[in-house]
Amino acid sequence: MPSTSPATPRRAAILGGNRIPFARQFGPYANASNQDMFTAALEGLVARYGLQGQRLGEVVGGAVIKHSRDFNLTRESVLGSSLDPHTSAYDVQQACGTGLENAILVANKIKLGQIESGVAGGVDTASDAPIMVSEKLRQKMLKINRGKTTVDMAKRALALRPTDFGIETPANVEPRTGLSMGEHQAITTKKWGITREAQDELAAASHQNLAAAYERGFFDDLMTSYLGQSKDQNLRPDSTVEKLAKLKPVFGKGEGATMTAGNSTPLTDGAAVVLLGSEDWAKEHNIPVQAWFVDGEAAAVDYVHGDEGLLMAPAYAVPRLLERNGLSLQDFDFYEIHEAFAGTVLSTLKAWEDEDFCRDRLGLEKPLGSIDRSKLNVNGSSLAAGHPFAATGGRIVASLAKMLHEKGPGSRGLISICAAGGQGVVAILEGA
C-alpha cells in the first residue's frame, strides 16, 4: 500500500530566461497591457528555446496590479503565444515576491515528478492601471443594476450624488497602515541608522554594474527588445554618488530624511519569465542546464503594529533557509538582494550583522555576519533596472542562473526579495 508519491524528489533545473527591457511608468509601454507584455516575454522565451507547438507542464505568472478582466492573465498569454494551447497556466499574486514564488512552485512540481517542464514569471504595468470608481458609487451602481424594471432602476439611480463620482487608481500604500512603502522603509532605514551616503553608493553601484553587464553583452540571451526599447529605460550608466547626492529626499521627514528618487526604485512596466525543467527534459530538448533550483522559503513579519519593518521579512526567511540547507550566510558566490530601496538592502544586511537582532528576533546564538559586498548584485538590480513588481523574481532568477553557470558547477547564489504586506521570498540556486 504505497502511501507516498511514486516519484522520489529529483533536481529542478533552470534552463534560461527571457524578459523585455523594463520601462518607466508612462514611457514606451504606456499603452501595453500586462497581457501584451507577458505574452511578449513568453514568446521571446519560446523563440529562444524552440518551444513552438510544445506542451509544457505549466506556465505560472501573475501581476500585482491587475484588471479584473485579466482573471486568467497567464492562460490568455499562453494562448497568445506559440506554445501548444494544451499548456495549462495559472496566476499567483504575492506582491513583489510573485515571480520568485512562481519559480519555487514550478521547481517543486518538477522535483516531485508532477511536471517535466514549466515557465515561471510575472509582469506588471504601472501605466495601464485599472481605474476604480469610488466605493459609494460602486455600491450604488451595483444596486441600480440589480433593479428588476427600468422604473426600479431609475428610482435607484436617483440616489446618485455628484460627490459619488471620482476615480481611484491603485496606490503603493499598505491598506492597514495607510503608509506608502517608501514611508515604511524610511522608518526602517532610520531605525538601522543607514546613511544617505551608503544608500547613494549602493544606487550608483547598481547603475554602474547594470551598465557594465550590458556592455559585455550579459543580457544578449536574457532579453528581447519590445516596442522599440532594447535596454532598461531607467538605467543611467553615468550615475555617480556625487550626482545622487544632489537629489532631495522624498520619503521620511526633516533632518534625518535620506531616501530620494535616486536610491528608491521608480514605478516601472515590464515582464520576465524563466524556463525550468527536469534533467531528462533538458537533455531531450538539448538545452544546457544553467543552475539548479535548490530551495526556497517565504516569511512574513508583523509590520502592522510596528514590531518590525514592512520590508524586513527576508531577514527572517534567509536564516530559516540556510539552516534547512546546512549553509552559512558566507557560503555564496553571489547575493541577489532586491533593491526595493537602497535602504532595504542595507537594513537587511545590517540586521544580519547585529547580535541583538539575530539573538532576539531570529533566535540565533550568533549573528549571521557580513557578506562580501563585491558579490552583491554584481550585474545591477532594481534601482537601475527598475522594478515591475511581479516581474522582478523572473529577472533575478534568470540572471543569477546564468552568472552561476559562468562561475561553474557547485557555485552558489542567494536570492532575497521583499514584498508588500510584510512578506519576503528567498531562494538558493546552485551552478550547473
Added chain:
Amino acid sequence: MTEPTSSSVATRPQETFSSAPSLAKVFVKAAMSGKKSGSTLPATELALTGHAVDREHLLRYQRLCGFPVDDVLPHTYPHILGFPLQAELMGRSSFPLPLAGLVHVENTITVRRTLTDDDVLDIAVHAEDLRDHPKGRQVDLVTEVTVDGEPVWSGRSTYLARGKGNPDAERGTEAPPIPKGVAAAQWRLPGDLGRQYAAVSGDVNPIHLHPLTAKAMGFPKAIAHGMWTYARALSALGRGANGPSTSHVWFKKPVLLPGKVDFVVDRSGEPVVAGLRSTRKPETEHLVLTLETA
C-alpha cells in the same frame, strides 16, 4: 515628388512618394471625377520608399484586429500601408474603372519572412490583369514590399467593377466551402467598428462610417471593412500567419454593423480553412479564407 525610376519587379515607370497620399483627398477627388472608360491600365507603379513603421500606429492596428501587441508586423499590416497607393492609382483619370464602385472581392498575401517594426519598407503598387467577369470587369492591384531590395511581402487585391458583364468570362478561383459545424467563436462587432478601423487604416469610404452615409451608397447599414474581417480572422488563427505564410481570402456578403458573426475553422487539412458567417442567419457567408504556414 515624381521621379521615374526603373522598378525591380518589371520595367514600369515609377512614381515615388515620400509619404502616403491622403485617402480622404483621393476619395473626394474620385467622387468628383467623371465617368471612366477604357480597357488599358496605367503602366505606372506608385512607390512609397523608406517607410519607417510608426509604432503607435502599429499598436492601434494590432489592438483593433486582435493581433499580439509586440514588434512583429501582422500578416495584413503592410496592406494598409500600401492601400493609399492603390486608391491613388485607382482614383486617377487614367484608371479605366471608377474607384467609388469597386468591390474588394478577393485578396492573397504572401509573407516571405517575419517582419518587425525595425524593418524599413519600400512599398510599390501597380495594377494588372484587367479582365472581363460575368458580372462586370475585374482588376488586380499588386503590392510588393521589399526591405533593402529583398522581397519580403506581396499582396494581390482583386476588385470587381459591377457592370455589363461577359457571361462567358472566367470567374476566377473558386473559394473552398466554408467550414461547417459549430462556431469556434462568436464576435460582437460594435456599430462604430467602421469608424474605428477608418481611423487606423485611413480608409474613410462612407459605406463603413455611418448608417446614413452607407444608406446614401445603397447599403442598409454601415458595413465592416473587409480587410478588418480578414485581419481579425487571421489573428484568431494564431501567430503562424505573422511568419512566412500565404493566405487567400474571398469576400462574400458584407458584414452589417453592429452585428454578430460566427468564426468557423477547419484545421484538419492543409491549408487551414476559416470563415465568417452571420450568427443570426448562418446561411449568410461573409468570408472564406485559406492559410498556409511554412
